Amino acid sequence: xxxxxxxxxxxxxxxxxxxxxxxxxxxxxKIPTYLQQILPLNKEASxxxxxxxxxxxxxxxxxxxxxxxxxxxxxxxxxxxCKEQLNLSVEQGRDIELYASRHHDRFDLIIMSHVxxxxxxxxxxxxxxxxxQMLRTDGVLVxxxxxxxxxxxxYWMWEDFTHHTLFTAGSLLYVLKSAxxxxxxxxxxxDLLDKPPLKRLFKQFFQYLYRLNQRFWNSVNSSGYHYAxxxxxxxxxxxxxxx
Numbered sequence: 552x553x554x555x556x557x558x559x560x561x562x563x564x565x566x567x568x569x570x571x572x573x574x575x576x577x578x579x580x581k582i583p584t585y586l587q588q589i590l591p592l593n594k595e596a597s598x599x600x601x602x603x604x605x606x607x608x609x610x611x612x613x614x615x616x617x618x619x620x621x622x623x624x625x626x627x628x629x630x631x632x633c634k635e636q637l638n639l640s641v642e643q644g645r646d647i648e649l650y651a652s653r654h655h656d657r658f659d660l661i662i663m664s665h666v667x668x669x670x671x672x673x674x675x676x677x678x679x680x681x682x683x684q685m686l687r688t689d690g691v692l693v694x695x696x697x698x699x700x701x702x703x704x705x706y707w708m709w710e711d712f713t714h715h716t717l718f719t720a721g722s723l724l725y726v727l728k729s730a731x732x733x734x735x736x737x738x739x740x741x742d743l744l745d746k747p748p749l750k751r752l753f754k755q756f757f758q759y760l761y762r763l764n765q766r767f768w769n770s771v772n773s774s775g776y777h778y779a780x781x782x783x784x785x786x787x788x789x790x791x792x793x794x
Contacts, residue, residue: 562713566626567605570711574632577607582615585739585789586662586693595619596659599685602666603641606633613639621658623650651681658685664695668714675716679730683794692732692792696723700776701786720788721780727792737781738789758784 567573582590591598594616600608603622606629612620622641624630630643644650661682670678682692697707699717708717718726720737727735741758743751761784769775776782 563626566713567629574605574636577605580607580611582608582611583739584744588744589691589693589738589791590615590617591659593659597621597657597687598660598662599623599654599658601647601661601663601682602669603629603633603639605629606637606639606641608662608664609633609639609641610637613637623647647678648681651685654685656685656687659687659690661686661690661692663692665697667694668696668711668716668718671715675726676729679726679732683731686794688794690793692790693738694723694727694790694792696788698783698786698788700782701784703786707786718788719780720783721777723788723790724780727790732792732794734793736791737783738791740781740783740785740789742785742787 590612595618597619598609598612598617598621600606600620600622603609603624606622609620609622620640622630622633622639624633624641624643625645627643630641633639633641642650663682667675667678686692696718697714698704699708699719699722701707704717708714724735741755743754746754762782765782
């Protein structure tokens with residue numbers, strides 16, 4: 552089976568150190584509202600975090616009482632920290648398809664936060680098919696990636712040297728549907744859920760002006776976007792997908 556990342560031994564050597572990230576980065580991590588709203592009510596639901604890093608998501612879920620938590624992490628130092636310091640069930644490995652072959656119909660919720668953009672384009676749909684096979688009948692995939700339509704799209708593509716692919720809402724829909732996910736929902740597309748009421752109103756107003764400005768210059772320049780794709784400008788795309 553192909554590795555789910557390219558040139559792992561070279562470009563991911565000392566990844567967290569070279570990126571200026573360590574376990575202390577996530578000490579105050581809180582589960583965002585958009586995810587909090589779709590977490591299973593059953594605390595015994597089986598949850599997998601693919602690319603769990605230093606375990607911030609899993610540890611936050613553990614503090615909320617979830618008991619069946621699993622992680623898959625590429626980098627040995629992060630996986631070791633999860634197991635030794637946080638007592639989490641995390642497997643170190645780089646082949647999602649191989650992991651999936653041992654965990655069919657296992658999980659109620661799979662979280663994949665900022666991992667898909669690290670995969671080679673040729674592997675993405677096959678990996679998503681494998682993830683679909685790990686979900687139970689009513690299982691949910693929550694997926695987060697940088698947004699290629701955001702004003703800082705070039706930054707989010709090239710700021711991390713290990714990125715292979717940058718998604719727009721349309722291309723993310725494409726790969727998920729190609730992998731067999733029948734229902735795809737964008738979560739908090741305007742990034743408003745965690746904002747206080749007054750800030751939310753200001754943000755909505757200026758987002759409206761920004762969209763008008765985009766439409767105006769697209770018209771002037773005879774430009775535009777693919778009509779069938781959602782127009783989302785936040786730096787991050789967040790999706791809930793089901794089979």
